[in-house]
Amino acid sequence: MKKILIGITGGIGSGKTVVSDIFRVKGIPVYDADKESKHLIVSDDTLKSKLTQLLGDEIYFADGSLNRNLMANKIFHDKDLITQVNQIIHPAVGRDFALWAEKQDSSIVATECALLFESGLNKITNYSIMVYAPLSIRIQRAMQRDNATQEQIVARIKNQMDDEKKKDLANFVITNDNQSAILPQINQLLSDLTHRLHK
DSSP states (O other): OOOEEEEEEOOTTSOHHHHHHHHHHTTOOEEEHHHHHHHHHHHOHHHHHHHHHHHOGGGBOTTSOBOHHHHHHHHTTOHHHHHHHHHHHHHHHHHHHHHHHHHOOOSEEEEEOTTHHHHTGGGTSSEEEEEEOOHHHHHHHHHHHHTOOHHHHHHHHHTSOOHHHHHHHOSEEEEOSSSSOHHHHHHHHHHHHHHHHTO
């Protein structure tokens, strides 16, 4: 079966999860890269071995679960270490997504991935979708969702790739600004992808 793989991305508070949920309702399987990466960190033996070599055996508890606080403390202020950790985790997520996608019955499958371009996962997908919202709206949404201060959200946003840059890299943009209806945009997008599938 010919398949189209799409990546759904967007900054904090953009609403990419809402878009992913609509895709699921429409029968399109969506792989949650963030959730699956957390699962792979504790279940993939090769990945665990590489992480313990890099960060030490103590980053895993005796029961095999990840000592997240210790890992965060080790890498928080060390950009080189963060890069090395990402170089271990991102390819493992990419391989897992590719295997998962093969098993799906749908001709269109997607992954929701905040770091789609940064992780290189976009190289596996055929098309990328950027969910876009103005910065002020994103901050408000994230503050409400995470019960966080504006300063905390702004600090997190600064650590992500700039949304304008993501827009330039994406094949499609879905605007989620509390004014533009999302559903017609998604319907148009899926119609376009289905047309490309049958070319």
